Amino acid sequence: xxxxxxATNSSLSNEAEANNVVxxxxxxxxxxxxANSTGEFEQRLYDQxxxxxxxxxxxxxxxxxxxxxxxxxxxxxxxxISNGKTIWLYDPDLEQVTIKSFxxxxxxxxxxxxxxxxxxxESGFEISRIIEQSDADLSNTENQHYVxxxxxxxxxxxxxxxxxxxxxxxxxxxxxxxxxxxxxxxNNQPLEKLxxxxxxxxxxxxxxxxxxx
Amino acid sequence: xxxxxxxxSLPVYNSPAFALDNWQIRGxxxxxxxxxxxxxxxxxxxxxxxxxxxNLAGPLGQGAVKMTAKPDQFTLxxxxxxxxxESPRQLLLNQLGWDLPVDHFQHWVKGVPSPFQRVDAxxxxxxxxxxSLSQDGWDLEFSRYQTYGSWTLPGKLTAKIQSLSxxxxxxxxxxxx
Numbered sequence: 001x002x003x004x005x006x007a008t009n010s011s012l013s014n015e016a017e018a019n020n021v022v023x024x025x026x027x028x029x030x031x032x033x034x035a036n037s038t039g040e041f042e043q044r045l046y047d048q049x050x051x052x053x054x055x056x057x058x059x060x061x062x063x064x065x066x067x068x069x070x071x072x073x074x075x076x077x078x079x080x081i082s083n084g085k086t087i088w089l090y091d092p093d094l095e096q097v098t099i100k101s102f103x104x105x106x107x108x109x110x111x112x113x114x115x116x117x118x119x120x121x122e123s124g125f126e127i128s129r130i131i132e133q134s135d136a137d138l139s140n141t142e143n144q145h146y147v148x149x150x151x152x153x154x155x156x157x158x159x160x161x162x163x164x165x166x167x168x169x170x171x172x173x174x175x176x177x178x179x180x181x182x183x184x185x186x187n188n189q190p191l192e193k194l195x196x197x198x199x200x201x202x203x204x205x206x207x208x209x210x211x212x213x
Numbered sequence: 214x215x216x217x218x219x220x221x222s223l224p225v226y227n228s229p230a231f232a233l234d235n236w237q238i239r240g241x242x243x244x245x246x247x248x249x250x251x252x253x254x255x256x257x258x259x260x261x262x263x264x265x266x267x268n269l270a271g272p273l274g275q276g277a278v279k280m281t282a283k284p285d286q287f288t289l290x291x292x293x294x295x296x297x298x299e300s301p302r303q304l305l306l307n308q309l310g311w312d313l314p315v316d317h318f319q320h321w322v323k324g325v326p327s328p329f330q331r332v333d334a335x336x337x338x339x340x341x342x343x344x345s346l347s348q349d350g351w352d353l354e355f356s357r358y359q360t361y362g363s364w365t366l367p368g369k370l371t372a373k374i375q376s377l378s379x380x381x382x383x384x385x386x387x388x389x390x
Contacts, residue, residue: 045274048290053268053279054254072272075239076254076384080272089272091252093382094243098250110273154293155275173274176293181274210250 020129024122027146027161031118034168035064039188043072048178063191065117066102067199081201088201096208097201110159110173110183125150125159141165223332226341230323230364234261237387238322242269243380244311253278255381259319267315280305280315311377317349322381324355324367343367350374361386 038061045054058073066084071077079090082102090097113120121127125148132145144163150156160172168188174180203209242255254272259265263284270277279290280301287301291308298304301315317327324343326332334347342365346353357368366388370381 043274045268045270045277047268047277047279053256053277054270054274056254070272076241076382078241078254078272089252091241091243093241093384094252094380096243096250096252096380098252175275175277177277177290179270179274179277179279208245210245212250 020131022127022129022146024118024125024127026129027121027127027148028118030144030163030166030168031113031161033166033190034185034188035062036191037062037188038191038194040186041070042184042186044182046180046182061191061194061198063194063199066112067196069199079201081199083196083199088203090201090203090207094208095204095206096210097203098210098212100212110171113159113171121148123151124153143169223335225326225332225335226337226343228325228341228343230325230366231320231328233323233364233388234259235389236323237385238383239385240381240383243382245378245380247376257322263316263319265315265319278309282315312374313379314349314351317351318372321346321353321372322367322370322383324358324365324370357383359386361388364388 038059040057040059042057043055044052047053056072056074058071059069060071061069066082068080068082070080072079077092079088079092081088081090085102087100087102088097089100127146127148130145130147142164144166146161146163148159148161150158155175157174157176158172160170160174162169162171168185170185171183172180173183237256237258239256240254242251242253244251253269253276256268257265263282265280265282267280268277269279276292281288282301285299287298287304289296289298289301289304289308296304296308302312305311305313305315314327317330320327326335326343326346327348330348332346332348334345334352335343336345338344342358343355345355351372351374353370353372355367355370358365359368360366364386366383366386368383370379370383372379372381
């Protein structure tokens with residue numbers, strides 16, 4: 001699961017970390033397949049003491065640029081949908097949908113990142129590749145581990161991405177609160193022919209609609 | 214009905230759920246005002262009176278909030294900071310902007326009035342299940358009751374005060390946690 005990022009960094013001497021600062025170009029090809037794909041996710045939220053406080057799972061569909069579906073199924077349904085202009089957060093239990101504009105969606109940053117919006121990581125982050133002492137050989141693609149530190153963000157502390165054989169495995173988003181959310185990606189397939197309507201949302205009758213702009 | 218609360222002006226049915234003080238619920242919390250909406254997943258674990266932990270989080274886990282209470286000691290973690298206070302209500306009002314009487318909600322979520330608060334209005338159905346209640350300025354409605362062992366507990370609770378409206382959907386009750 002998620003080891004504490006601080007522990008990972010402290011286990012490296014400074015020069016080791018310095019020389020494996022990489023630029024976004026190295027990361028883009030690894031993220032690229034995810035940006036147009038479908039799959040399943042497991043999501044776990046830990047508080048600062050590392051206690052698991054929330055666990056959910058569901059399916060996702062990501063279509064660069066900016067289109068995505070993040071459909072939580074377990075333990076209770078909730079849908080997060082974007083067509084690149086509008087983001088809908090629909091909660092069937094609460095019969096409520098919040099509609100936001102895609103443009104100013106800082107708190108959905110992790111999703112924008114994996115929906116192929118790499119403009120975010122080109123300038124906004126310092127990216128370093130974490131090398132466990134054992135496999136110092138950079139070409140080893142058995143497991144690739146990157147840490148992205150935002151240059152300025154008061155809510156986001158780090159985003160960690162792990163890949164295996166160039167295939168994304170997990171993303172861990174650590175907030176300045178110390179809470180961190182681990183997303184694990186499974187059964188990740190290239191996006192076949194999904195109609196664009198997949199990334200639209202028709203508000204069911206009787207739903208309380210709220211425009212959050 | 215036998216009167217429970219000292220200051221209760223209306224008779225209150227002595228529902229078994231009064232005795233339940235060790236439970237956990239999981240579900241959703243919706244908060245509405247004229248100008249604001251929030252919806253989050255909710256997990257509330259209660260070990261005894263005034264000792265509980267409440268976790269709220271958005272769909273991607275962002276903006277998580279944690280409240281931990283022991284008798285006379287309340288801690289809130291939200292947006293990067295930790296706050297301590299003896300009065301949960303005042304702290305929540307200052308930090309989250311909503312007056313949330315958590316000390317009452319620990320009873321209301323079970324479908325029973327807060328025992329130490331005057332009851333201004335109350336309505337039961339024929340088998341003694343609470344349908345609606347007014348206390349401390351709040352108007353509450355209870356529905357979707359389900360039976361969990363010997364307890365009959367609500368699955369939906371709406372609570373309103375002036376322009377603030379809360380909807381609590383309880384999808385999962387665990388008793389004697």
